Amino acid sequence: MKTAMIIVLLLVIAVQAVRRYTLERGLCRAASQMRAQMADETTARLSLPCPSAGAEELLVCLNDLLELRQEERAGYRRKEQELRQQIANVSHDLRTPLTSILGYLQLLEQKELPPEKRQEYFQVIEGRARTLQVFIATFYDLSRIEGGELPLEREKVDLGRALSDQLAAAYEQIEETGLAMEVDIAPDLPPVWADRGAVTRIFSNLLTNALRHGMDMLSIKLYRSGGYVISSFSNRADDMTEEDAAHVFERFYTADKMRTGQSTGLGLAIVKALTERMGHTARARWQDGIFTIEVRWSV
Secondary structure, three states, rough: OOHHHHHHHHHHHHHHHHHHHHHHHHHHHHHHHHHHHHHOOOOOOOOOOOOOOHHHHHHHHHHHHHHHHHHHHHHHHHHHHHHHHHHHHHHHHHHHHHHHHHHHHHHHHHOOOHHHHHHHHHHHHHHHHHHHHHHOOOOOOHHHOOEEEEEEOOEEEEEEHHHHHHHOHHHHHHHHHEEEEEEEEEEOOOOOOHHHHHHHHHHHHHHHHHHHHHHEEEEEEEEEEEEEEEEEEEEOOOOOHHHHHOOOOOOOOOOOOOOOOOOOOOHHHHHHHHHHOOOEEEEEEEOOOOEEEEEEEEE
């Protein structure tokens, strides 16, 4: 009887020893996998060859932490890439007018330059300098808006009147484009809570964008839908894509892939930033050659 008990006890000890040895090897293997993940950013989950409730629970927590770390790394890489692209775009948008200014300054050094040419070059330099000034000011404003440093005073604003005033102020510019205009402002629209100056800038940026990039037609609507007043700017844009529409509110994004200087890609970013700061929403879509930006103003 004693012999049998000893044998059973030895078997139990042997099984426990084997289990402990297997568990230790499994933990060592999991630790090796974890080091490999951290070094090579692999996506394989940690595993144990021998089941153990406590160890398995620990591995679940570790796997969750590793997945979170991988997501953070991926997010960091995306932000770093976006920052690099923004720096490249800022550099380009600054370099383009500066290069032009330096070039014309060199031309002005010619001693035999006719007075009329000298005056023409001075005008070009002034125009490029003003373009540079506008870009820097716009970039600064966007940074203040996104950083919450631009004070906004919300009050009841009549969007119909604000839009009408903006269209009247841009009448000559609209006429010069030759676009077929369609304006539909519904009567008796309720006022919305917004900053008056911000509303003016939003409408101004949307109108400028449509006039600068629109083709053939421009449709502007202001109407009520449920609990919102919706302002809609639509124009034909055959050179755009759905992907462009998905990114138009991003800093420095422009469908002008060559960045010829016609657009800095900041105007619509300011539209979205101001809209969201006031508690409203802006969205864009492109369908069948028509590009539309809607701002949904909560009533």
